[in-house]
Amino acid sequence: MSVEKMNLKHFYNISTFLFVLFAGGFLVSGIGEFQHLGWPSFVKEILWDTSKILNIESEMGHLFHSLFGYTDRSTMLQVTGYIIYLAHAWILITSRRKN
Numbered sequence: 147m148s149v150e151k152m153n154l155k156h157f158y159n160i161s162t163f164l165f166v167l168f169a170g171g172f173l174v175s176g177i178g179e180f181q182h183l184g185w186p187s188f189v190k191e192i193l194w195d196t197s198k199i200l201n202i203e204s205e206m207g208h209l210f211h212s213l214f215g216y217t218d219r220s221t222m223l224q225v226t227g228y229i230i231y232l233a234h235a236w237i238l239i240t241s242r243r244k245n
Contacts, residue, residue, distance in 0.1 A: 166235045171215030173231050174224045178217055181224075189223040 181190055197218040201207050210216035217224065 162239065166232070166239070167214050170228050170231050170235070171211075171213060174215030174217070174220075174228050175211070177224050177227050178215075178221070181221060186223070189221065189226075191222045192219050193222055193225055195219050 180186070195218060200210065200216070200218060202211055202216065202218045207216065207218065215224075215228070
């Protein structure tokens, strides 16, 4: 039985990418929970409704919601928060790799 060497750089790149998506999902879920509580009272506009494609009540919808913060009716604040988070994460990751 042979054990192949794992390319650690490839492994860390993939795990970093997944952790960034997971953390972004937590952020979006948190924003959604605050919006359900009525805070903030602005920017509650629904941007799109993908419930016919991937309903959040389906098994796959639950999985995507749990892992990546997917919601079938995303609000402007959720999408904006996710984009800002991903932009900051990208800047931090790429700047650290250059050093």
